Amino acid sequence: MFFQHVYDKSLAQASYVIGCQANGVAIVIDAQRDIDVYLEIAKQNNLKITHVMETHIHADFLCGSRELAAVTGAKLYLSDEGGEDWQYQFPHVGLKHGDKVTVGNLTLETLHTPGHTPESISFVLIDHPASDKPVMVFTGDFVFVGDVGRPDLLEKAAGMVGTVEKGAKQLYRSIQHFGELPEYIQVWPGHGAGSACGKSLGAVPNSTVGYEKIRNWAFQYGDDEAGFVEYLLDGQPEPPTYFAMMKHLNKVPRPLLIEVPKYPKLDKEDFLSAYRHGLKVIDTRNKVDFAKGFIPGSINIQGNNSFSTWVGWILTYQEQFLLVADDKDVEDLTRKLMRIGMDNVCGYVSDITSLGLELQTADVIDIEAFKGYVGADDTQIVDVRGESEYKAGHIPGADHIFVGTLQQHLDKIAKEKQVVIHCQSGDRATIAYSLLRRNGFNNVKNYSGGMKEWKEKDNQVVK
Known part of the structure; x- marks a missing residue:
């Protein structure tokens, strides 16, 4: 058996290539949208991708299953569980609980594991040349290492009112059934630490059923369904606004993008024309360089592993936008954007000093200057971290406005x-600072050291 774990650090998202080398065929589970990675893996290992599967209708990334099937001719195998409202609306082979898919000498058995979403399924793998006993289970967003999928995304991100408690109870029952699997089976989930699909995902890529039964909080509640539901729903991170669009686009017919696009490097005239026509500018440079000089109205979203998530919070899918980025970073940024369907990039520039614009600078202050503002009547301190972070401890007198929803609460x-x-340590604050300056708030200072430095130096924290 061939096996490769493909991991996108920017979205903490896992996909899998499993092949039968004897027959030269392979299956891909939960493919990312830039599919060249799977084509290259198959080529290097003399495999033909014949099957493409998904564990559920994803909300956090734009799945590349259809692109991969279109290029390779593979068949799509998708869930037909969950009822009428949870059906994929494009051609596929439907899977129900207990259905089996054969790929060469491999068999994948479908388990209906609702809770995170009603249609969620997992795949139990049997490698017949080695044994007729199952060896792996691919859980998608059902069971993670140390955590389980959250059932509140449908209501919080997609506006599906009334789904939270029902989903939580479904998840409780799914957990009970999952615990009946042999303890030696390897667990390969759809996400790792850093994903917004749970609140305490582990950093290691995989586990076993037995390990999760011992260490995962979700397996410790026994017959206490109410306690399970209460803990599950408490303290979940804010779901990015783009999740609703992902849930829609992963369900309905849409144009396919089978290659990584190449966006143009704009000359001065073209960039200024687009800028003066109101296109937003996303400055992907690091926060220190941004602070030294930035295009008026530009938004600083650093091109790190969180880049696509914050772009998904800040921009809509209807607007074109411009990038400030180094030439060497453009392909990586393009991949990160396409994985959440952000395809409306007009182009980019790398040298903002050549544009002839009067650049602005950020007012960044250190902890000693910041202390002078704490408690002052003429000052408003704004903590832009997540709600659970704020509740766990904040600077006295600080108001809370999460950076992801700042534009709606100006x-x-x-x-x-x-x-x-x-x-916490400055990255989200630079996004918030640039958003405020863009919206006419000129009397703003950024304490970049944040809660990390504040606590390290033993300053007062309240709850």
Whole structure:
């Protein structure tokens, strides 16, 4: 058996290539949208991708299953569980609980594992030349290492009211059934640490059923369904706004993008024309360089592993936008954007000093300067971290406005006061700072050291 774990650090998303080398065929589970990685794996290992599968209708990334099937001629195998409202709306081979898919000498058996979503399925793998006993289970967003999938995304991100408690109870029952699997089976989940699909995902890529029964909190509640539901729903991170669009696009027919696009490097005239026509500018440079000089109105979203998530929070799918990025980073940024369907890139520039614009600078302050503002009547301190982080401990007197929803809550920022923003260690604060400056808040300072430095130096924290 051939096996390869493909991991996208930017979305903490896992996909899998499993092949039968004797027959030269392979299956891909939960493919990312830039499919060249799978084509190259298959080529290097003399495999033909004949089957493409998904564990559920994903909300956090745009799945590349259809692109992969279109290029390779593979068949799509997707869930037909969950009821009428949870059916994929394009041609596929439907899978129900107990259905088996044969790929050469391999068999994958379908388990209906609802809770995260009603149609969620897992795949139990049997490698027949080695044994007729199952060896792996691919759980998607059902069971993670140390955690389980959250059932509140449908309501919080996609607006499907009334689904949270029902999903939580379904997940509780699915967990009970999952615990009946042999303890030696390897667990390969759809996400790792850093994903917004859970609150405490482990950093290691895989586990076993037995390990999860011992260490995963979800298996410790026994007959206490109410306690399980309460803990499951408490403290979940805010789901990015783009999740609703992902859930839609992964379900319905859409144009396919079978190659990584190449966006143009714009000359001065073309960039300024687009900029003056109102296109947003996403500056992907690091926060230190941004602070030294930035295009007025530009938004600083650093091109690190969180780049696509924050773009998905800040931009809509209807608007074109421009990038500020180094030439060497453009392909990586393009891949990160296409994985969430953000395809409306007009182009990019790498040298903002050549544009002839009067650049602005950021007002970044250190901890000693920041202390002078704490408790001052004419100052508003704004903590832009997540709600659970704020509740766990914050600076005295700080208001909470999460950076992802800051644009919808500008009325809570006092223009007549000195505004000082911070997050945990500065990355989210630079996004918030640029958003405020873009929206006419000029009396803003950024305490970049954030809660990390504040606590390290033993300053007061309240709950």
